[in-house]
Amino acid sequence: MTINEGIGAGIILNSQIYSGFMGGAGEIGHIPVDPNGEICICGQRGCVETVLTSSFILKKCQNQSAEHGQAVPQSFDEIISRYEAGEAWLEPIFDQIVKVTMLMIASTVNFISPEVVIIEGWMNRSANFSEMLRAAIENFPFPFKFTRDRVLSASYGEKGALYGSATLKLQKIFSASVLD
């Protein structure tokens, strides 16, 4: 799962990438989680993307900073640093983000029961958030237990998608028949 300015998932089933019909699999960012939420880029209200993407979080924190008498954050990185430094007004915002991340992961785990969930994105830069999320996963009542050691941080970081698409292309080239 990549969670940054957008959200998406790559699904690997039996060592093969599963793309779904017309390549549409893995659109986890548009799972609806809040019928009264903000309008998403897809036109629907309250998608996961309207809660977890860095641009939406930045906007929300900028809007709420004034009513808490706090300096307006200028960037998403600044919000992460201030959250890590323990600024109390950010806690309810991030508590909600943990809940929604949990819902997204729980939907996926209950649906396809993956061996592991690998996360790439801003969450890996916040030790507080990573710990809260893993604790939430540990305590979630999955019908089949899903333990925290099955939630991994992506080792390739933001280059993962690039490596993945290059690998797909190489596979296509080297498995191509000379008659194609």
Ligand SMILES: [Zn+2]
């Ligand atoms: Zn959407």
